[in-house]
Amino acid sequence: MRIFTASLATETNTFSPVPTDLNAFRAAFYAPPGQHPDTPTLCSSVVPILRQRGRAEGFTVIEGTSCWAEPAGLIQRAAYEHLRDEILGQLAAALPVDGVVLGLHGAMVAQGYDDPEGDFLERVRALCGPDVLIAAEFDPHSHLTARRLRNLDVMAAFLEFPHTDFEERGAHVVDLALRAIRGEIRPVISSFDCRMITIYPTSQAPMRGFVDRIAALQGRDGVLSVSVIHGFMAGDVPEMGTRIVVVTDNDPEKGAALARRLGHDLYRLRRQTAMPMLDTEAGLDRARAIRRGNPDRPVVIADVWDNPGGGVAGDATHVLRRMIERGQTNAGVATVWDPVAVGFAHAAGEGAELGLRIGGKSCAEGGEPLDLRIRVMRVLDEGWQSFRNSRVTLGRVAVVRVLDTELDIILITSRSQTYEPDIFANLGIDFAAKDYLLVKSTNHFQAGFAPVSSEIVYVSAPTSYPTDPATTPYRKASHDLWPRVPDPLGLDG
Numbered sequence: 500m501r502i503f504t505a506s507l508a509t510e511t512n513t514f515s516p517v518p519t520d521l522n523a524f525r526a527a528f529y530a531p532p533g534q535h536p537d538t539p540t541l542c543s544s545v546v547p548i549l550r551q552r553g554r555a556e557g558f559t560v561i562e563g564t565s566c567w568a569e570p571a572g573l574i575q576r577a578a579y580e581h582l583r584d585e586i587l588g589q590l591a592a593a594l595p596v597d598g599v600v601l602g603l604h605g606a607m608v609a610q611g612y613d614d615p616e617g618d619f620l621e622r623v624r625a626l627c628g629p630d631v632l633i634a635a636e637f638d639p640h641s642h643l644t645a646r647r648l649r650n651l652d653v654m655a656a657f658l659e660f661p662h663t664d665f666e667e668r669g670a671h672v673v674d675l676a677l678r679a680i681r682g683e684i685r686p687v688i689s690s691f692d693c694r695m696i697t698i699y700p701t702s703q704a705p706m707r708g709f710v711d712r713i714a715a716l717q718g719r720d721g722v723l724s725v726s727v728i729h730g731f732m733a734g735d736v737p738e739m740g741t742r743i744v745v746v747t748d749n750d751p752e753k754g755a756a757l758a759r760r761l762g763h764d765l766y767r768l769r770r771q772t773a774m775p776m777l778d779t780e781a782g783l784d785r786a787r788a789i790r791r792g793n794p795d796r797p798v799v800i801a802d803v804w805d806n807p808g809g810g811v812a813g814d815a816t817h818v819l820r821r822m823i824e825r826g827q828t829n830a831g832v833a834t835v836w837d838p839v840a841v842g843f844a845h846a847a848g849e850g851a852e853l854g855l856r857i858g859g860k861s862c863a864e865g866g867e868p869l870d871l872r873i874r875v876m877r878v879l880d881e882g883w884q885s886f887r888n889s890r891v892t893l894g895r896v897a898v899v900r901v902l903d904t905e906l907d908i909i910l911i912t913s914r915s916q917t918y919e920p921d922i923f924a925n926l927g928i929d930f931a932a933k934d935y936l937l938v939k940s941t942n943h944f945q946a947g948f949a950p951v952s953s954e955i956v957y958v959s960a961p962t963s964y965p966t967d968p969a970t971t972p973y974r975k976a977s978h979d980l981w982p983r984v985p986d987p988l989g990l991d992g
């Protein structure tokens with residue numbers, strides 16, 4: 500048995516001011532054949548999992564390139580085509596194979612390509628022919644297109660948001676692919692369009708219960724796998740929206756019925772899934788009140804929409820500016836993306852005091868830059884943080900402290916959302932001693948930060964992220980979706 504595996508992944512926010520080129524992939528994660536580390540990345544866990552299973556079970560695994568760019572704006576056409584053709588060339592050289600297992604994200608958009616993954620899968624299918632099994636793992640913040648479904652035999656997305664199960668779901672996809680190649684199962688994919696878009700954190704009700712229910716359906720009565728494609732509201736493409744995916748053992752009628760039933764149930768929950776958010780003033784008031792009642796642990800303030808993981812730059816200043824003006828400055832800030840400020844801090848050196856212009860450079864929506872007198876506390880050529888078992892680079896970094904305060908700001912060059920508290924500890928910041936931790940992430944930080952904080956306050960401050968799908972000026976996405984229309988499936992009556 501011969502299996503080819505590779506990973507091509509990023510998430511494209513078509514509203515982001517940050518363009519994506521080849522360099523963005525090389526800077527974030529780029530592993531040529533055979534050089535994928537033993538630890539997985541978010542979208543490439545199928546590669547090390549297959550490598551290990553191939554060794555243990557005695558089949559041949561041919562590794563192609565694995566790469567990932569931090570979510571950002573439209574991918575340069577030549578960059579997408581280069582990476583696509585690199586992997587297709589590796590696959591062509593590996594033929595004949597019995598299966599292809601890919602680590603995708605599913606929300607890429609490139610210049611001239613609204614559905615790069617569909618284009619890529621179609622070309623993989625054309626190379627392999629109809630009889631070779633093609634499987635892929637996706638991030639749920641993706642777009643499910645008919646073109647992908649036509650060319651896939653097996654697919655699953657992470658069930659959890661935060662995506663704490665990305666490795667487990669990679670193993671699940673690999674397992675289904677191997678069983679199908681060995682003739683033990685005949686997977687068939689069914690899907691249902693929920694005609695809506697919102698956010699679905701699984702760390703809280705009602706999504707916690709919904710995902711637990713889905714997990715219990717898998718592996719019994721001919722149901723091999725169930726996924727919710729949450730959709731990605733910052734990607735303006737024709738098939739943007741929430742879908743249910745069910746993979747059955749050759750029972751498409753059952754799969755379609757189950758997908759429809761689950762889709763209707765999720766649709767009925769649509770007004771309740773998003774976490775409650777406050778505006779900046781109310782959020783900072785709330786954080787102060789929580790801190791007064793609980794002096795032992797920091798309060799986490801999430802700048803929900805200035806999340807580089809959703810494709811924006813991560814250099815918005817609204818919340819940080821108000822924290823300084825209000826005197827809520829015994830705080831750690833992870834992070835502000837600012838390559839120029841990092842360069843200045845490195846050039847000045849540790850211990851130097853200087854005036855530094857911080858943030859607010861990528862676009863007008865995130866607020867003006869902050870001009871602060873700071874001391875350079877720490878400079879490093881490569882900072883990093885964990886996300887579960889994976890290691891996420893921050894690029895060249897600097898920690899600066901605003902003079903006459905306890906406010907420590909982590910400045911980064913490789914855009915990344917905040918995942919785990921070790922982002923502070925790795926840079927010598929005693930986060931447990933702070934009153935407030937300002938993080939830039941929608942919900943991925945939740946798994947790591949909940950145990951070390953008294954409470955999490957979700958703040959909705961302005962950025963370039965399109966936060967309200969009811970009013971976002973979509974040009975390609977369907978307008979016949981909730982919340983643009985109240986009841987597109989007609990189930991409210």
Ligand SMILES: [Zn+2]
Nearest residue numbers: 638639640662
């Ligand atoms: Zn995601």
